[in-house]
Structures are given as C-alpha cells and as structure tokens.
Amino acid sequence: MTSTSRAGTPAGATPAGATPDGTTPAGATPAPPVTDDDLHRWVRVAGRAPSAHNTQPWSPRVVAGTVEVAVVPDRVLAAGDPSFRDLLLSLGAWVESFAIAAAADGRGVHVEPTDRLDRLADLPVRGPADPGAPVLVLHPQAAPYPTPFTPADVRGRRTHRGHLDPAPDLRTDVPPLPAGLALLQVDDAAMRHLVRLGGAWTASRRAVAAELVRWLRLSPAHPRYARDGMTDRMLLLPSPLARLAAPLTRRPALHDAALTAAGIAGRAVEAVGRTRPLPAPPAPDEPLTGPQHLVLVARTPGVRSGTEELDARLGLPPADVVEAGRALQRTWLHAHRAGLAVAPHSEVVDSPHAVAGLRRRLGLRRTQVALAVFSVGRPTAPAPASPRLTDEPV
Template identity: 55%
Template sequence: MSTTLDDLILLASRAPSAHNTQPWSARIVSETSVEVSVVPSRTLPAGDPSFRDVVLALGAWVESFAIGASELGFGVSVEALPALERLEELPVVGRADPSSPVLRVSLEPHRAGVPGAPVEARSFSADDVRQRGVFRGRLAGHPETWDDLVDVDLPPWLTVRRLDDRAMAYLSRLGIAFTASRPSVAKELLSWLRLDPKHPRYRLDGMTDVMLGMPRPLARLAAPATRRRHLRDPMLAVAGVIGGASESLERARSLRPLDLSLAERSPDSPTHLVLVANARLAVLDDAPRVTAAMDSSIGIAEPDVLDAGRVLQRLWLHAHTRGLAVSPHSELIDSPLAHGLLRKRLSLGRSDVALAVFSVGVPTGEVPRSPRLTDFVS
C-alpha cells in the first residue's frame, strides 16, 4: 500500500500552484493515510498574504490525489486539520513542520450511494492530471465548453462568472501595475522566475522562460536581474515608477456595461472566467463554520477554500479534456484596486468572494510542461 501512496503523492505533485511554488509537503503516516504540511519558504508572503493561493493549491493537490485513487478503486476521505486555519502563524521561511500538518487524506474502498462515503473522482483520469498544462500565449475562443459543467460537480455555493474582454484587459493591466509598483511583491515574483536553463532550479520549480512564452533573447537578457541584486534593485525601482504611473492613469478608465460587452465579444476571443464563492451559502447555519469564515482573511473558511481548490482543478481538467488550455490571472485579485473593480463589474454581493480568475481557449502553440520537484524522483 505504501507504493500506492507514493505513486499518488507523485501524481498529486502535478497540481498547479501560484508561481509554481509547490507549497505542499506530503508524508505517509499509515498504510492508508497521508498528511500534508505547508512549506513556509514556498508561500508568497508579499503577493499572497491571505494564503488564498496556497489553500487553493492544496485543494488542487487533494483533487489530483483523489483522481488517481479513483482509478485504483479507492475513494478518499479528506480531513482539514486545525493548522489549516492558522497559516498566518507560519514562519516566513523554512521547511515544512511534519508535526503541524494542515490536512489528512485517507484511502477508503468505494461505497457508492452510502451517506458519508469517501469522495470519488471519476470524471477525469490520472493521465489528464499529468498532461494538463498552462499556456500564457494567445488563446482562441471556445465558449461553448462552459455551457455544461456536469463533470465539474459545482457545489451550490460556488459559481463560475464570465468576464468580458475589455474588463479583463483593463483589470489585468491594473494588476500588473500593482505588482510592478510594490517592491516586495515584484521582488518576490522575480525570485520565482527561471529565465535561463543554467539557473540551478530551472528544472525544479518556479516559472521558466518557456512557461512564460518569453522570446529566448529577451529571457537571456533579463535573467541576470532575477539573481543579481545590483541589477535587480535598479530594475525594481524603474518598474515601480512605471507601475505607479500606469496604475494612476488607468484609474479613470470607464467600461461599457458587462452584458453589452459580453454580447460584442469575438468568437475567436478566449473565455474569461471567475470562480466565486458565496460565504453565506457555504456555511449555512453551521455556527463554527460561520466563525471560521469571519476569522479568515480570505473571506471564506479555509476548509471551504480547500474544496474550492478541488473544484478549480476540475474546471481546468474540464478544459484540458476538451483540447483547451488555461492562463491564470491572479493579479486581478492580488491588486486591491483591480479586485474592487472586478467585484463591481460582476455585481458581487457582500457574501461573495472571488477566488480565482483565468482565461481559457484553444492554445495557439505548444503547451509547455512545468517543472516539479518530484520530476527526478526514481
């Protein structure tokens, strides 16, 4: 059974994570169970202070594990542990603490139709998990893909909203300007860039030049600035000035009403989607969960964000199995200004929480494979 768990952990490592940080550390604790801890040095304290991206990534890890388990005839039981709601207590750097796991995943026999039975994940395959990828180049439209999401199994407290092209472009510019104008966020991003194959971590983690779709000459020119302080700091200073100016200039822009703009979209344009959680529907009348949601800096309890991460992975696999690729746009949520305008654009209520933004369509080039720490595990 330990070999089975090793194989499932290896499969789950293909789950997506912001900047390809891979913030999980899995440990087999019994013949049927795995505990997962968070690696502090693989979180994003500047760009993701609420740990939203970390918990979504953990959810994608769990879903990938469950898909592999289902192929082997198992269901999975997932237990969110108390440390999941205390991520702000993590140190800024360091290794995972195996004595403080955030979740436990256990294999159980399939028991279809039995209340409380372990979750099954049969709509997608282990090969889908392995082959799914992100494409940051041009995506061609395929909007009908999102008319039927039966295989995604959306819970009633999660919805997928559509965003128009104009708003997407505008809010993305604001988000990028925010990143550039905040030195701590920009510095953190640079630390996860791997723009030269000679980078010691090029085949392990982070975002490579190929993943970003950067022309090779540009990547080689920019690579030294990601690792050498005397080049990085002046570049960050210039980027900060440009980003701040861009943010100020973009504030005054106005957009056509959402319905009109969606109706005018070109069929060749990618589809822009926002995963939205309703905190009130997620907790219903469960008093402890209401308290957890109120205490969470994400706006919704971390165990629910974990479930949303599972759904997000299913959405991306839904796209993959139809020949589409996804391009994530977390900058729309990371920037307070862009996030506020996104909420206004989608007419989100007080209980609504935008968890993820991404574009999807037919990739116009080869979808690159992102590196993983586990790629060299024998």
C-alpha cells in the same frame, strides 16, 4: 473545522470484487489493501498539480497508511498571498489530483482538515515544513471516487500563456460545482482593463514584485530550473529577452534597479488606470472575439463560524477554499480534456483596485468573494511543461 469531504474511482470503474458503494459482496475477493507504494505513487501524480508561481507549497508524508500534508513556509508567497487564498487553492488542486490517482486504482480518499488549517497565520515566514503539523490528513477509502479524470489528464494539463482563440462556453458542460461556488463570465474589454490594473499593482508593490522575481528561472543555468518556479520556456519568453533578463534575477544591483524601474512604471499605469472608468459592457448577444474570461466566486457562509477572526482574511473557512481549489482543478482538467487551455490571472484578484472593478462589473454582493480569475480558449500552439520537485529525472 468546518468541512470534510470524500473523494473516491472514475465513473463506472468499480474495483475488482467491490460493489459501487465500496463494500465487498459475499463470496467476492476483497480489493487488496492500499500499500505505502500506492500512496507514494498517488503523491507523485498529485505533485503535478498547479500552484501559484509553481511554488509547490505542499509537503506530503506517508504515515501509517495515510498521507499527512504540511505546508512549506519557504514556499508560501508572504507578500503576494497574505490571505493564503492561492496557498489554499493550490492545496485543493493537489488533493483533487491525489484523489484522481487513487480513483485510477479503484479507491477513494477521505480528506480530514486539521485545526492547523485554521491557523495558517501561525506559520513561520521562512523555513521548511513541520512534519508534525499537517494541515490535511488523507485516508484511503474502499469506496471509489467518481471522476472522469485520469492521472494522464493531471500530467498533461498545463497553464498556457500564449494566444488563445475563442471557444464554446466552458460552463455548458463543466463538472458541477459544489454548493456556494459559481463561475461568472467577465467581458473581454473589462478583463483587459483589469489585467492592466492588476499587473501594475504587482509591479508597483516592491515586495510582491521581488517575490515574483525570486520564483523566475530564466536560464537553464539556474540551479532550480528543473525543480520549481516559472521558466523562460513556460513564460514563452523569446531567447534574447530571457538572456537579457536572466541576470536581473541573480545580480542584486541589477535586481534592485529593475524593481525600482518596474515600481515607477507600475505606479504610473496604475494612476492612469484608476482614473479611467471600465469600458462599456458589450451587448448581451455579442459573440466572443477572444478567449472566455471566468471568475470563480464563492459565497461566504451566512453564519460566521467560531473561528471568525481567523476566517476574516478571506471571509471564508479555509477548508471551503481547499474545496474551491479542488473544483478549480476539475474545471481546468475539463478544459484540458476538451482541447482548451487556461491562463490564470490572479493579479486581478490581488489588486484592490482591480477587484473593486471586477466586483462592480459582475455585480457581486458583499457576501461573495472572487477567488480565481482565468482565461480559457483554444491554444494555437502547445504549452511547454513546467518543472516539479517530484518529477522523475529523465
């Protein structure tokens, strides 16, 4: 296993009785031990982390003063995320949120990836989490985690799918990224083209589209409306459209017909899009007229590890992708703090045609992997909250 990381209190918030490095000075009262109640509280905050399709693929368990995190096979997107990219990024966002909750109590977290993280392909395709097979073990630490973010930020951050006005370049004051990660900008004209290609790819791959439909919750009558997945409200669907579309997610005959129609339309759009070149790039000093589009890019390690076969799907060690997920969550929380909103567009990194166009536009090297694409801007209306399995009933 490659990397472990330490996460630890917001800047300047040293716990009572501790020095900034977490040791207790002579004569001072040591910080009280972390209790299981504390860990359960941190787990609840972490439950508000973002995940692709709001699958919440993590299964945390408090064991002997640590938190063991297993993956729930039923919550892994078998068709849409075969490289486990989104799973690993979501786990990273969860870990970062957990560390922010620990930081609010003046603590840190040591993250220990287990060898199961390198063997995600051994997971069954279906079923519940295996509690005996965690992929990460989180150990509380006395040394506090320096983060500017709070549990309120984690709870208040939302994905925004409405209109976004232009905003200043997010990258000027974003928290520094770990070595090997970069945020690159793609222009609006190219992004529109790539989003269209990516959307068409999703629609035209029946298994991927069916998986998306499985996570839609288009009516409050859906039994999992307040638990997981993407609701009509989150997707900003007008009520008449949601009422019309809701039966598509529940009645097999309608569902099959809708997937067939989406496949035909998707293939047609894809065929046209693939023959068209990317629009000409804008002049370097041309101001943004819409949201900013950013791509989180990782550099693959120069020397391949002993788990070369297993790393091959993404070309990156899984623990590094978890770290990238932590950085992504910090970036999205930073946008939230700045009054900005984020709209991810994973379809651009899912579709081979869109990825190829993106790589060309950004001039990526073979050693660089685009992990996440998202738009960021000033929202013109608030975004509705998404459900979570771990939310307290209201």
